[in-house]
Amino acid sequence: MIELVVxxxxxxxxxxxxxxxxxxxxxRSSELPVVLYKEQLEKKWYDYQPTxxxxxxxxxxxxxxxxxxxxxxxxxxxxPNPPVPAANxxxxxxxxxxxxxxxxxxxxxxxxxxxGKVGDTVTLEQAYEAARNCALNHLAIxxxxxxxxxxxxxxxxxxxxVNVAPGFTDMPKVVNGESDxxxxxxxxxxxxxxxxxxxxxxxxxxxxxxxxxVLVKE
Numbered sequence: 001m002i003e004l005v006v007x008x009x010x011x012x013x014x015x016x017x018x019x020x021x022x023x024x025x026x027x028r029s030s031e032l033p034v035v036l037y038k039e040q041l042e043k044k045w046y047d048y049q050p051t052x053x054x055x056x057x058x059x060x061x062x063x064x065x066x067x068x069x070x071x072x073x074x075x076x077x078x079x080p081n082p083p084v085p086a087a088n089x090x091x092x093x094x095x096x097x098x099x100x101x102x103x104x105x106x107x108x109x110x111x112x113x114x115x116g117k118v119g120d121t122v123t124l125e126q127a128y129e130a131a132r133n134c135a136l137n138h139l140a141i142x143x144x145x146x147x148x149x150x151x152x153x154x155x156x157x158x159x160x161x162v163n164v165a166p167g168f169t170d171m172p173k174v175v176n177g178e179s180d181x182x183x184x185x186x187x188x189x190x191x192x193x194x195x196x197x198x199x200x201x202x203x204x205x206x207x208x209x210x211x212x213x214v215l216v217k218e
Contacts (some may be wrong), residue, residue: 079140081140101138116205117163122163131160139185153215156214157212159194161202175194178212
């Protein structure tokens with residue numbers, strides 16, 4: 001898909017200027033952004049790949065837009081390093097257009113911020129944050145697997161486990177920490193099926209563990 005049109009217009013040549021003017025009107029009738037350089041085209045080749053050259057018009061396509069990652073930065077978050085598997089398993093498996101991403105306990109760059117049972121030593125707000133950290137790790141794995149978060153077409157399913165104290169029943173509010181971030185990033189395509197299950201314990205006494213399945217674009 002053509003995303004940018006750059007037109008080189010030289011005032012020294014009336015014939016080129018006339019052709020450029022025709023191309024300008026043609027391009028302006030479309031919804032493509034137009035950049036017009038007079039005299040000399042600026043040297044900005046590193047961000048784009050030329051796909052077509054015709055007369056005085058250059059057509060370019062962006063290699064990657066990374067819109068999802070830009071949204072993540074606007075929300076104030078950074079992608080962590082993908083978590084390293086702690087036992088005999090791998091972080092993700094792709095089957096056709098489905099990417100299955102295994103559970104993680106929200107360690108950011110190897111550091112686990114909270115430990116303990118939700119409703120006892122860990123508050124609901126802290127557990128929500130821990131689930132969001134799980135989501136950040138999932139995003140890091142998606143990027144490692146696909147090269148670009150924009151290749152995710154939609155979030156399919158989230159499965160969350162919450163390390164609960166006796167009597168705590170707000171597991172869905174905890175797992176919202178992951179779900180809310182995914183919906184913020186992908187909008188309607190971030191809405192997903194889900195289960196939020198209370199369990200007696202989790203690895204390293206973490207308060208929450210989540211896994212996710214996503215659909216990859218063709």
